[in-house]
Amino acid sequence: MTRQIGVIFRRELGAYFTTPIAYVFIVIFLFLSGVFTFHLGNFFLRGQADLHSFFTYHPWLYLVLIPALAMRLWAEERKSGTIELLLTQPVTLADAVLGKFLAAWAFAAIALLLTFPIWITVNYLGEPDNGVILSAYLGSLLMAGGFLAIGSCFSAITRNQVIAFVLTAVVSLAFVLAGFPLVLNFFTGWAPQVLVDTIRSFSFLSHFDAISKGVIDIRDIIYFVSLIAFWLYATVLVIELRKAD
C-alpha cells in the first residue's frame, strides 16, 4: 500500500514543478517572508541573533499562501474528471488522500528550506541558538501541515478552486485566531469555561509559539499530528460522500 502512496506522491510533487505554480509560490513565499521579517519584524532593530521576527509571521503567511497551495489538491481532480480515473485504479482512497497531502507538504517543506539564507545571515551576524531555530522550523513545518490538511478537506468539497481557497482561508483563520481574545470573548460569558479552554487549546498560535521558542513539547506535536489526521480523515469522508457530484 505504501508503494501506491509513493507513486501518487511522486506524480503530485512532479505536477507542482511542471507548472508555474511551484515557482510562483516559492518566489512569493520567499519575498513575503523577507518583507515580514525585515520590515514588520524589525529584524535588525531588535539587535538579537535569533529568527523570532522571521517565524512570528509564519501563521499569517501560511494563512494566505497555504490555501493557494491546497486548493487544487482535489478540486482540480474533480473539475477535470481525473478523480474518476484515479479512484478506479487499484488504490485505496486513503492512499490517494495521503499521497497527495504528503506531496503538498513536501512542497511546503522545500519552500521552507529555501529560506536558509536567513539562517545563514543570522549565524553570520551573531551566535544564535541553532537548536531553537531548528525547533522553530519543525514547528513551522507542522503548522504548514495543519493548514494543508484543512485545505485538503475543503478542496475535496468543491470543484471550484476559488471556493476551496476561501473556505480553507476562513477555517484556517479561525484556527489561528482561536487563542485571541477577539474570539474567546465571543464565548466567555455564556459558554462553559471548559468550552472556552477547549477553543483556546485549538489555536495554532499557542502551539506554534511554544515550539518556535525552542520548547518541543510532545503535546504540541501530538496536537498538530492529530489535527492533520483529523482533517485527512475528513477529506476521505467528504470524497466518499460526494464522489457523484
Place this chain on the structure above:
Amino acid sequence: METKVEIHNLRKQFGPFTAVDGISFQVGRGEVLGFLGPNGAGKSTTMKMVTGFLTPTDGTAVVCGDDITRNPLAAKRHMGYLPEGAPGYADMTPTGFLRFIAEIRGFRGAERDRRVAEVMERVHLLEVAHQPIDTLSKGYKRRVGLAQAILHDPQVLILDEPTDGLDPNQKHEVRNLIREMAEEKVIILSTHILEEVDAVCNRAIIIAHGRVVADGTPGELEARSRYHNAVVLRLPEGRDAPGIEGLPDVAGVEREEDGDTGGVTLRLLPREGRPILDEVTAWLRERAIEPLELYVEQGRLDDVFRTLTTHH
C-alpha cells in the same frame, strides 16, 4: 462461455432520485456488450459502480470472481476503464501519464517502460509522446484514455462513450481497436450512437429509467422493430401501386414522394414481422410493375430504441 462480469441487482439512489433501479446481467469472454440508453438512463452510473468509483446503494458487481464492494482492489486489477470524456492530467505528457498509470498498476523499471512503449505504439501515440495532454486534439486525448485502460492488459474493459466527439476516421480507428481486442476480453461500452452497436457489438442491452428493457444480439433487437422485414419499393415517375396495402400480410404503407424525380417510395410494413417479400413480388409481377429498387429492411435499432425507451 466463461462468465467474467456478473452484475447483481445493482441500484443507485441519489437522494430521492433513483438513477439505477435494479440492473442485473452477465457478460462472458468474447462478448462486446453495447450499453444503450438515452442520456440520463443510468449508463454511466452503472459503469461507475461496476468500476468501483461509486458505491452501489444496493447490489454488487463481481468481476473475474472478485466482488467490487467487498474486494475492490482485486476487482479493479481485472478492469481497464475509460471514463466519459477520457480525462487525463492536463499538464502531463502521454509518456509521463502512462508511466504513472503503469506504476500505479504495479509495473516498475524496464517492465513499466516496455508496457508504456507497447501501448503507445498500439494506439498510435508516439508522435505526441512528449506534448502536454492539454494541447492534444480530442482524438489523441481519447487514445491516451484508451491507452491507460489497456496498459495492464485487463480481462475486462469498460469504455464509457469511447467514440463520442470523434471524427469518422477516428471513430473507425477506435472501433478497429475494440474489434482487435474483442476475442480475448470482455468489453462493455456505452454509447448512444446506434450504428456503433451494429459496427462492433455482438450483444446489446438497452436501459431506460435505470432498468434493462432489452437484451439481445443487435439482430434480435432489430427484429423487434416494426420495420423488421419491411419491404421498400421505389417506383419510377408516374407509376404507383394502388391497392398494395390490401395484401393480407401488409399492415401498413408509408409513402414518400421524391420531389426531384417525381417518383415515389413505398415502405410496406409487415403484419407481426412476417416475411412479405414473396407476396409483394408476386403482386407486382401480376400487374407488370417494375420497381427501380426493391429490398427488405432488417429493422431499425433506432426505432426499437425509441419504442423501448419512451413508453414508460
